[in-house]
Amino acid sequence: MPEGLxxxxxxxxxxxxxxxxxxSIEVDDRCAxxxxxxxxxxxxxxNVRRHGKRVALVLxxxxxxxxxxxxxxxxxxxxxxIGALEYGPSSERPEWDRLKxxxxxxxxxxxxxxxxARFTLNPDWSTLGVDFISDAHQLDDVLxxxxxxxxxxxxxxxxxxxxxxxxxxxxxxxxxxxxxxPCRAFASLSVDERRQLSTHISAVVTRLGERxxxxxxxxxxxxRGSLPACPVDGAPLSRVKVSGRTTIFCxxxxx
DNA sequence: GCCCTTGTTACGCC
DNA sequence: AGGCGTAACAAGGG
Numbered sequence: 001m002p003e004g005l006x007x008x009x010x011x012x013x014x015x016x017x018x019x020x021x022x023x024s025i026e027v028d029d030r031c032a033x034x035x036x037x038x039x040x041x042x043x044x045x046x047n048v049r050r051h052g053k054r055v056a057l058v059l060x061x062x063x064x065x066x067x068x069x070x071x072x073x074x075x076x077x078x079x080x081x082i083g084a085l086e087y088g089p090s091s092e093r094p095e096w097d098r099l100k101x102x103x104x105x106x107x108x109x110x111x112x113x114x115x116x117a118r119f120t121l122n123p124d125w126s127t128l129g130v131d132f133i134s135d136a137h138q139l140d141d142v143l144x145x146x147x148x149x150x151x152x153x154x155x156x157x158x159x160x161x162x163x164x165x166x167x168x169x170x171x172x173x174x175x176x177x178x179x180x181x182p183c184r185a186f187a188s189l190s191v192d193e194r195r196q197l198s199t200h201i202s203a204v205v206t207r208l209g210e211r212x213x214x215x216x217x218x219x220x221x222x223x224r225g226s227l228p229a230c231p232v233d234g235a236p237l238s239r240v241k242v243s244g245r246t247t248i249f250c251x252x253x254x255x
Numbered sequence: 256g257c258c259c260t261t262g263t264t265a266c267g268c269c
Numbered sequence: 270a271g272g273c274g275t276a277a278c279a280a281g282g283g
Contacts, residue, residue: 155274
């Protein structure tokens with residue numbers, strides 16, 4: 001599923017359109033917050049921005065935000081930078097195209113079987129927390145500001161108002177790496193543990209970014225499904241729900 | 256045909 | 270007031 005790392009891959013792919021003028025745009029109305037996306041026709045793509053899981057095409061007068069939900073994929077000129085998503089179908093059908101933006105030289109499509117993608121004109125990103133990649137140097141401060149929160153550590157890390165970009169799989173990887181149990185109250189973390197956490201967020205994000213996405217970690221989709229012994233200490237892995245999300249952790253080394 | 260999956264939002268509770 | 274948990278939503282796949 002597209003978390004921040006996948007959004008970064010999509011954003012990078014979308015830079016192909018920079019400098020080109022939009023000649024047509026087709027959108028599934030059920031995926032668009034505004035029905036006036038036609039005003040983008042004739043505008044030149046100036047830039048591509050990303051914050052957390054959100055990507056925006058910056059055009060002459062307006063910005064178009066692309067949000068990918070659980071199964072949205074970007075396809076540029078019929079090439080998908082991410083071939084298949086976890087939990088997504090293996091094949092792609094034309095009727096799942098929710099957005100098609102055409103320029104003089106190429107097209108960008110968002111294909112999303114479950115139709116959870118959203119396309120928003122001139123989005124407001126002010127409620128998003130710091131970006132999980134580019135604001136890594138602020139993580140210590142950000143986590144310190146959460147120190148009174150009684151919610152589960154995992155819930156706080158999933159909260160896009162705190163850190164934007166971490167999704168279910170990345171958070172599990174981070175907590176596994178940091179040795180912290182996902183359902184502990186955030187307020188129970190010591191200063192040292194908060195430092196550990198921010199260090200491991202940066203490290204895991206960097207490592208999985210280099211490896212190609214949220215699904216390339218220790219707790220890969222295969223591991224999440226079959227629950228083999230913990231690769232760190234051999235203890236059985238556990239599967240629980242935290243914040244309504246499937247959570248995989250090792251009850252031996254995550255405390 | 257039921258139930259699983261995720262990110263976000265809405266809502267009820269304390 | 271505001272933090273927290275939970276459910277609802279969408280829809281394809283097992």
